[in-house]
Amino acid sequence: MSKFPTHKIAIIGAGAVGATSAYAAAIRNIAAQILLIDVNEKKEEGEVMDIRDGLCFTETGGIIGANYPDAADADVIIITAGLPQKPGETRLDLITKNKKILEEIFAGIGKLRDDTIVVIVANPVDILTYLAQKISGLPEHQVFGTGTTLDSARLQIAISQALEVYPQSVQGFVLGEHGDSEFVAWSTVTVGGIPASDIKALSPALKKKIEEQVRNKAYEIISRKGATFYGIALVVADIIESILFDQKKILPITTHLVRCNGVSGVCLGSPAIIGRHGILGHWPVKLHSDESKRFQNSAKIIGKIIKSIE
Ligand code: NAD
Numbered sequence: 001m002s003k004f005p006t007h008k009i010a011i012i013g014a015g016a017v018g019a020t021s022a023y024a025a026a027i028r029n030i031a032a033q034i035l036l037i038d039v040n041e042k043k044e045e046g047e048v049m050d051i052r053d054g055l056c057f058t059e060t061g062g063i064i065g066a067n068y069p070d071a072a073d074a075d076v077i078i079i080t081a082g083l084p085q086k087p088g089e090t091r092l093d094l095i096t097k098n099k100k101i102l103e104e105i106f107a108g109i110g111k112l113r114d115d116t117i118v119v120i121v122a123n124p125v126d127i128l129t130y131l132a133q134k135i136s137g138l139p140e141h142q143v144f145g146t147g148t149t150l151d152s153a154r155l156q157i158a159i160s161q162a163l164e165v166y167p168q169s170v171q172g173f174v175l176g177e178h179g180d181s182e183f184v185a186w187s188t189v190t191v192g193g194i195p196a197s198d199i200k201a202l203s204p205a206l207k208k209k210i211e212e213q214v215r216n217k218a219y220e221i222i223s224r225k226g227a228t229f230y231g232i233a234l235v236v237a238d239i240i241e242s243i244l245f246d247q248k249k250i251l252p253i254t255t256h257l258v259r260c261n262g263v264s265g266v267c268l269g270s271p272a273i274i275g276r277h278g279i280l281g282h283w284p285v286k287l288h289s290d291e292s293k294r295f296q297n298s299a300k301i302i303g304k305i306i307k308s309i310e
Helices: 016-027 041-052 091-109 125-136 149-163 204-225 230-244 289-309
Strands: 007-012 032-037 062-065 076-079 117-120 143-145 170-175 183-191 249-256 267-275 278-282
Touching: 007 016, 007 230, 016 032, 016 041, 016 230, 032 041, 041 062, 076 091, 076 230, 091 125, 091 289, 117 125, 117 230, 125 143, 125 249, 125 267, 125 289, 143 267, 143 278, 149 170, 149 183, 149 204, 149 230, 149 249, 170 249, 170 267, 170 289, 183 204, 183 289, 230 249, 230 267, 249 278, 267 289
Parallel strands: 007 032, 007 076, 032 062, 076 117, 117 143
Antiparallel strands: 143 249, 170 183, 249 267, 267 278
């Protein structure tokens, strides 16, 4: 791969998730110029200096600190900028604040390249993706969120540990809200080509335990170290690769749904094919009726919040 940057990636927010995503993208040898942009310029500068020191061990083009307008001609814009929920603050208060941040970012960037892809990472990711689709002015298929990709990776890890097999031999999705109403779509889970329903070791009790583990993983990590960033950073790097190299990975990203398992008009974690033009198509997984109900329940929760902020 060339040492010279052929692509431009702008990561907005140089906090734990943004800086680690820049690092993960750099060490995955993505031949790109990485722009790191944060309102906290000192932090941005420090992260750039630190990551740049490692570039001679990678094939990545370069990393610089930048300002919003520099992102206007980026191939991919990753938005990790957001405020954390404060004690006593409602989810709605947080959404209102993070909506303002999104507006500030897109106003600051100005006119985007027609083919820019925007990936939302900041939480609540499903709501912010919906808002970013409206605010950015880009076609919906060019603006999506990380959705339940991290949760699905956590599912792969949990099953691989339980069955003592390699995580990449496990396939399957967590779907719905990236949050409390998400669920494991067991009908999509296979291990080495065998459906979960045919694997005796995956008893109902074990499945329940795995699902709880996956749903609570972020809380468990945050209670120990205050934030989660390594896993999500690799999710971001994986998505960037799928976009830049038109890999067409099928990932459970947050996307605007139209007649998908009984859901329309909200943004939710659901499998889609990701390539250079963003979402190339939905992947039509067939859910069991109880899974469809849980998917629709997630949609109801997200839909209610969207109504309250519009
Ligand atoms: P953090 O507080 O470490 O970083 C946020 C950064 O955003 C800060 O450096 C802040 O200065 C910056 N920022 C704030 N307003 C800005 C603006 N207008 N323009 C540019 N930068 C701005 O938080 P973090 O741990 O990096 O988490 C970032 C977000 O990612 C949070 O919303 C978090 O919940 C989310 N997250 C999502 C997932 C997922 O699966 N989607 C996983 C982990 C974290």
